[in-house]
Amino acid sequence: MGMTMTQKILAAHAGLDSVSAGQLIEADLDLVLGNDITSPVAIHEMDKMKTKGVFHKDKIALVMDHFVPNKDIKSAQHCKCVREFAAKHEITNYFDVGEMGIEHALLPEQGLVVAGDVIIGADSHTCTYGALGAFSTGVGSTDMAAGMATGKSWFKVPSAIKFQLVGKPSKWVSGKDVILHIIGMIGVDGALYKSMEFVGEGIRHLSMDDRFTIANMAIEAGGKNGIFPVDDLARAYMKEHSKREFTVYEADEDAEYEETYTIDLSQLKPTVAFPHLPENTRTIDEAGEIAIHQVVIGSCTNGRLEDLKTAAEILRGKKVAKGVRCIVIPATQRIYLDAMELGLIRDFIEAGAIVSTPTCGPCLGGYMGILAEGERCVSTTNRNFVGRMGHVDSEIYLASPAVAAASALTGTLSGPKM
Amino acid sequence: MKACGRVFKYGDNVDTDVIIPARYLNSSDPGELAAHCMEDIDKEFIHKVQKGDLIVADKNFGCGSSREHAPIAIKAAGVSCVIAETFARIFYRNAINIGLPIIECPKAAQSIEEGDQVEVDFDSGVITNKTKQETYQGQAFPEFMQKIIAAEGLVNYINNSVTD
Numbered sequence: 001m002g003m004t005m006t007q008k009i010l011a012a013h014a015g016l017d018s019v020s021a022g023q024l025i026e027a028d029l030d031l032v033l034g035n036d037i038t039s040p041v042a043i044h045e046m047d048k049m050k051t052k053g054v055f056h057k058d059k060i061a062l063v064m065d066h067f068v069p070n071k072d073i074k075s076a077q078h079c080k081c082v083r084e085f086a087a088k089h090e091i092t093n094y095f096d097v098g099e100m101g102i103e104h105a106l107l108p109e110q111g112l113v114v115a116g117d118v119i120i121g122a123d124s125h126t127c128t129y130g131a132l133g134a135f136s137t138g139v140g141s142t143d144m145a146a147g148m149a150t151g152k153s154w155f156k157v158p159s160a161i162k163f164q165l166v167g168k169p170s171k172w173v174s175g176k177d178v179i180l181h182i183i184g185m186i187g188v189d190g191a192l193y194k195s196m197e198f199v200g201e202g203i204r205h206l207s208m209d210d211r212f213t214i215a216n217m218a219i220e221a222g223g224k225n226g227i228f229p230v231d232d233l234a235r236a237y238m239k240e241h242s243k244r245e246f247t248v249y250e251a252d253e254d255a256e257y258e259e260t261y262t263i264d265l266s267q268l269k270p271t272v273a274f275p276h277l278p279e280n281t282r283t284i285d286e287a288g289e290i291a292i293h294q295v296v297i298g299s300c301t302n303g304r305l306e307d308l309k310t311a312a313e314i315l316r317g318k319k320v321a322k323g324v325r326c327i328v329i330p331a332t333q334r335i336y337l338d339a340m341e342l343g344l345i346r347d348f349i350e351a352g353a354i355v356s357t358p359t360c361g362p363c364l365g366g367y368m369g370i371l372a373e374g375e376r377c378v379s380t381t382n383r384n385f386v387g388r389m390g391h392v393d394s395e396i397y398l399a400s401p402a403v404a405a406a407s408a409l410t411g412t413l414s415g416p417k418m
Numbered sequence: 419m420k421a422c423g424r425v426f427k428y429g430d431n432v433d434t435d436v437i438i439p440a441r442y443l444n445s446s447d448p449g450e451l452a453a454h455c456m457e458d459i460d461k462e463f464i465h466k467v468q469k470g471d472l473i474v475a476d477k478n479f480g481c482g483s484s485r486e487h488a489p490i491a492i493k494a495a496g497v498s499c500v501i502a503e504t505f506a507r508i509f510y511r512n513a514i515n516i517g518l519p520i521i522e523c524p525k526a527a528q529s530i531e532e533g534d535q536v537e538v539d540f541d542s543g544v545i546t547n548k549t550k551q552e553t554y555q556g557q558a559f560p561e562f563m564q565k566i567i568a569a570e571g572l573v574n575y576i577n578n579s580v581t582d
Binding site: 037038040041044045048049050066067071072074075078121122123124126138139140141142143145146188189192193219222224277364365366370383385386387388392 | 440441446459484489506512515516571573577
């Protein structure tokens with residue numbers, strides 16, 4: 001029986017000719033990732049281990065992105081702990097304030113992840129790198145610690161769901177709308193334990209930033225990973241960003257999929273996930289009149305340059321509605337600089353938005369945009385669970401940068417003008 | 419090995435943000451995390467929970483973030499076992515790795531109610547509802563998993579199996 005793309009990558013990293021769904025394997029890791037929240041717990045676990053030291057100082061990435069610049073003493077202590085660990089073990093890829101970005105935007109940009117890799121990260125959105133044709137998945141801190149110590153991790157080989165994308169999306173339909181549509185269709189556990197493999201001619205109409213957004217939210221459907229085939233666009237991206245050799249794996253023609261869905265991108269409309277689950281989706285024309293208090297444009301899901309360009313195109317020369325706070329967060333220092341050189345930062349500030357240093361802050365209710373009781377936020381982030389961005393009686397509407405920017409102008413949940 | 423206690427019952431998709439809200443993730447101390455366990459879904463939980471009590475929930479328990487702080491908070495609150503129809507995969511792995519017993523059993527998830535007295539036998543996988551006088555067959559815990567739980571986590575288990 002043939003293998004899926006994910007299964008081929010896992011087989012190669014386990015030193016096996018073939019694997020099948022359900023098989024338990026031990027695979028070599030190309031990269032182990034952690035952030036300022038999950039790494040301290042992993043470091044504590046490593047301290048308890050009899051084996052000291054890390055498996056490879058170049059194959060660990062530690063990114064301070066959740067609560068930096070530090071929001072309080074406790075988060076400063078956490079960063080200090082990771083900083084000292086990185087210095088002690090001479091970790092090459094340690095990213096602190098000034099160099100950091102939101103991890104899942106930063107790693108591809110820095111060329112640290114490429115096609116064919118197996119990557120674990122103590123952050124659930126580690127699945128983002130599937131956009132480049134890598135197998136990457138989120139784990140907890142103990143798995144991160146074991147990965148840092150041994151360079152290996154065990155996996156149950158996943159079965160897969162195939163998403164056949166056809167057609168060309170219309171102007172204001174982005175990767176965010178594609179993945180929200182899919183989560184709305186299959187539910188927040190629709191891909192539990194499984195790979196989500198995105199294929200089809202429609203992919204050529206999706207930019208790399210669209211693909212990162214789609215793979216990023218595979219976890220919101222319960223998926224183990226999301227993955228795209230490697231085409232010319234992905235090759236060009238990796239050649240531009242990375243010096244590393246990459247390996248392209250393709251699914252076998254007779255690979256087995258538990259289900260196949262065909263999605264006509266030309267039929268999709270801007271889509272919004274209503275509180276309090278990413279599966280509660282409606283198209284923007286079914287949204288109704290929802291007054292809002294805040295807009296967040298950023299995060300590992302939608303803080304990339306194309307996202308900012310889209311938002312700026314809508315906000316340029318206009319004003320954010322009175323009573324709405326609009327927070328724009330470029331995901332990395334590079335994206336911030338590019339946005340500045342393109343004049344986007346000026347567009348945002350003149351429209352009445354604020355522009356922040358890269359941080360995960362508001363997405364998880366950390367800081368930089370906490371919601372009060374009864375407040376509603378249109379956000380380009382990835383989760384709208386109860387209390388995710390602040391008070392338990394606040395509400396989050398997940399949407400694309402285009403919808404978020406359009407909503408900032410009207411003060412109600414709105415789509416961009418067609 | 420057995421777990422035995424009173425049940426706190428929850429529904430579908432209990433996410434890691436309600437198990438331990440991110441506003442408390444500036445700490446990784448189990449005791450501090452436990453003090454806020456389940457706060458955004460059940461403010462009374464931490465005041466009522468007693469050592470040995472169980473959590474029973476419907477599908478996709480622990481969905482969302484990869485924060486190991488979620489099972490750490492539950493374990494440190496004194497919970498002896500979590501039973502659910504299904505678990506989100508990262509939570510499942512994390513719970514085993516830190517030595518929090520969890521068991522998938524749709525029948526138990528459907529039948530057990532808030533406040534029931536329940537016993538779980540890890541060797542046989544049998545879940546006994548003492549209040550309703552019913553039993554449900556869950557999956558037995560493999561020996562290595564019981565050893566991880568007994569060692570209170572994967573790291574201790576690995577250390578125990580390494581001969582100096």
